[in-house]
Amino acid sequence: MDTHSTKPPLSGRKRGEPSLPAGIVITDMHADHLDSLADLESMAFSTPWSYDALAEELQNPLAVFLVAEDVDAESAVDYLGMHHILDEGFITNIVVHPAYRRQGLARALIREAMNYAEAHDMSRITLEVRPSNEPAVSLYESMGFKQDGIRPGFYDSPKEDAAIYSFYF
Numbered sequence: 001m002d003t004h005s006t007k008p009p010l011s012g013r014k015r016g017e018p019s020l021p022a023g024i025v026i027t028d029m030h031a032d033h034l035d036s037l038a039d040l041e042s043m044a045f046s047t048p049w050s051y052d053a054l055a056e057e058l059q060n061p062l063a064v065f066l067v068a069e070d071v072d073a074e075s076a077v078d079y080l081g082m083h084h085i086l087d088e089g090f091i092t093n094i095v096v097h098p099a100y101r102r103q104g105l106a107r108a109l110i111r112e113a114m115n116y117a118e119a120h121d122m123s124r125i126t127l128e129v130r131p132s133n134e135p136a137v138s139l140y141e142s143m144g145f146k147q148d149g150i151r152p153g154f155y156d157s158p159k160e161d162a163a164i165y166s167f168y169f
């Protein structure tokens with residue numbers, strides 16, 4: 001499989017992109033984040049990724065996992081996981097701590113993933129979402145993702161189809 005061979009540098013904000021809220025920085029995921037990220041997963045999902053599953057991504061050469069940290073609180077408050085396979089990115093997870101929502105953090109991390117994708121000549125970023133997850137669907141549509149498929153009965157607890165959304169470069 002032709003995968004990217006080195007970990008990417010974070011591309012940083014492009015000119016004209018909104019700045020992050022004060023005290024928030026975006027960095028690559030590292031081992032010190034794992035406890036906070038496992039907590040975020042448990043808060044957000046009925047079938048959360050475990051600490052061990054997240055830790056495995058630290059060894060995964062396909063993984064592009066980005067974390068937003070609150071510098072003062074010394075804690076991870078938002079993260080996005082993506083797998084870079086050939087010329088496509090698959091967003092596996094995105095979660096924002098409930099106390100930090102509606103401040104543009106999810107949008108900032110998706111933009112960072114898009115910057116990475118452009119820098120690595122990807123043709124598209126794709127993801128799955130519950131159609132009932134209105135905040136997430138609204139987030140993706142507001143960023144130019146278009147629905148291009150359905151996976152019937154993809155999710156459990158509760159059972160639901162997955163809507164497939166993609167952003168094409």
Ligand SMILES: CC(C)(COP(=O)(O)OP(=O)(O)OC[C@H]1O[C@@H](n2cnc3c(N)ncnc32)[C@H](O)[C@@H]1OP(=O)(O)O)[C@@H](O)C(=O)NCCC(=O)NCCS
Pocket residue numbers: 044094095096097100101102103104105106107108128129130133134135136138139140142
């Ligand atoms: C979905 C989620 C990641 C959004 O994070 P966020 O940081 O609050 O989102 P942002 O502040 O960047 O919002 C960007 C846009 O998303 C949409 N959006 C976000 N939250 C919304 C909500 N509660 N209702 C409607 N639209 C919403 C809006 O279009 C918003 O733009 P606006 O604030 O200019 O109106 C967050 O609610 C979350 O972590 N949910 C639980 C985990 C989850 O469902 N992840 C997605 C799995 S597919």
